[in-house]
Amino acid sequence: MQQHTDRDPPARFPTDPSGLPEAGRPQLLELADGDTLKLRVGPVAKRLGDTTVRMLGYNGSVPGPTLKVAQGSEIIVQVTNHGDLDTTVHWHGLRLENKYDGVPHETQAPIPVGGEFTYRIQFPDAGLYWYHPHIREDYTQELGLYGNIVVVPSEPGYWPPADREFVLTVDDLLLEEGRIAPFSPVETSYAAMGRYGNVFLVGGEPDPVLEVGAGEVVRWWLTNTANTRVFNLGVPGARMKLVGGDSGRMEQEELVESVLLAPSERAVVDVLVERPGELALEHHTPERVYRLAAVTVGEHGHGSAAAGAFEALRHAPELGVERQRLDRWLAAAPDKVLALVAQMDDPAAMPAGAGAGDLCLSDASRGDQRPARPLPQMRHEAAGRRPTICQGHRAHSPTRRRSSRSPGDL
Numbered sequence: 001m002q003q004h005t006d007r008d009p010p011a012r013f014p015t016d017p018s019g020l021p022e023a024g025r026p027q028l029l030e031l032a033d034g035d036t037l038k039l040r041v042g043p044v045a046k047r048l049g050d051t052t053v054r055m056l057g058y059n060g061s062v063p064g065p066t067l068k069v070a071q072g073s074e075i076i077v078q079v080t081n082h083g084d085l086d087t088t089v090h091w092h093g094l095r096l097e098n099k100y101d102g103v104p105h106e107t108q109a110p111i112p113v114g115g116e117f118t119y120r121i122q123f124p125d126a127g128l129y130w131y132h133p134h135i136r137e138d139y140t141q142e143l144g145l146y147g148n149i150v151v152v153p154s155e156p157g158y159w160p161p162a163d164r165e166f167v168l169t170v171d172d173l174l175l176e177e178g179r180i181a182p183f184s185p186v187e188t189s190y191a192a193m194g195r196y197g198n199v200f201l202v203g204g205e206p207d208p209v210l211e212v213g214a215g216e217v218v219r220w221w222l223t224n225t226a227n228t229r230v231f232n233l234g235v236p237g238a239r240m241k242l243v244g245g246d247s248g249r250m251e252q253e254e255l256v257e258s259v260l261l262a263p264s265e266r267a268v269v270d271v272l273v274e275r276p277g278e279l280a281l282e283h284h285t286p287e288r289v290y291r292l293a294a295v296t297v298g299e300h301g302h303g304s305a306a307a308g309a310f311e312a313l314r315h316a317p318e319l320g321v322e323r324q325r326l327d328r329w330l331a332a333a334p335d336k337v338l339a340l341v342a343q344m345d346d347p348a349a350m351p352a353g354a355g356a357g358d359l360c361l362s363d364a365s366r367g368d369q370r371p372a373r374p375l376p377q378m379r380h381e382a383a384g385r386r387p388t389i390c391q392g393h394r395a396h397s398p399t400r401r402r403s404s405r406s407p408g409d410l
């Protein structure tokens with residue numbers, strides 16, 4: 001197989017799905033402490049409505065397998081890269097050893113095409129997390145490299161009771177004339193993380209049907225894997241209770257009409273439908289309503305114990321304690337006030353060689369926006385601009401820096 005590094009990108013990304021294995025449905029993999037998972041990045045042929053496109057999958061599916069693990073456990077993940085360009089795997093939201101967090105050039109060397117890397121992944125916290133690449137997410141994540149992780153709490157009763165559950169990704173993909181719109185092989189297409197799409201995918205499917213029973217409490221584990229789009233999700237006609245988010249359960253559960261999910265965010269919602277019928281998972285914007293999935297509500301399931309407990313809005317005592325612990329810091333006078341300043345170039349006036357922008361940390365406690373003191377290796381002077389002291393240093397070319405990191409990504 002031809003080898004590429006991110007210094008040597010392919011002339012153009014392949015788009016032909018001919019001869020590729022058809023993308024499968026994501027497996028649910030229940031992994032025990034000490035288990036080893038083999039995760040293979042590779043191209044797949046994905047049917048979307050009446051067209052078939054070339055996408056990328058973990059273990060041959062879009063999304064990749066859903067990992068179900070116990071809180072406090074640890075697994076080994078052996079990643080082999082048979083994709084189109086270098087990759088890493090970032091474990092979004094998990095607290096783990098920095099060297100396994102998949103940040104290219106910073107914590108690990110990129111995994112070249114044909115190469116492999118072994119991760120040791122820990123799950124200290126219950127809740128919903130996910131994994132995706134940290135190189136050219138605008139391309140590789142858009143094409144299907146993402147998967148969910150459900151960490152089962154050690155504490156019984158951590159979550160309220162539910163009758164069934166769906167673990168789903170919500171995403172969008174840009175199709176033009178039946179093909180995925182092209183990407184630049186050398187730099188991020190559109191904004192740093194990617195672009196809006198015109199086809200919605202729920203769990204990798206453009207028009208899925210979810211079956212539930214009337215009177216059941218159905219837990220929806222939702223991850224926004226879109227590169228740019230914020231989703232405003234609801235199931236009109238059903239009752240919805242927000243029970244969890246990015247860091248496990250909510251401190252205070254609440255009944256909601258919809259949940260707003262920015263890219264990378266997660267929500268755990270319990271949905272109760274009282275009568276049989278046809279509903280839909282919808283995305284609402286101020287101007288439009290998009291139908292993402294059909295929800296068929298069958299006759300069965302009336303009167304479950306979970307439905308009886310649906311009205312209760314629970315409080316998480318450990319988060320209340322955590323909040324109290326932080327109160328004294330919130331009440332304390334600051335030792336120093338810092339201002340985070342985003343300095344953006346005017347693209348129309350961008351001088352040759354200048355980057356797209358810098359995220360700078362300035363000392364506002366001095367009463368101005370100038371940095372207090374240059375830090376070693378943190379000084380950056382772009383042509384034609386005043387010097388700025390930046391939170392990161394430009395170790396790589398502007399193209400690689402913009403394409404391989406995710407500003408705002410944890």
Ligand SMILES: [Cu+2]
Pocket residue numbers: 090091092093132264409410
């Ligand atoms: Cu992430």
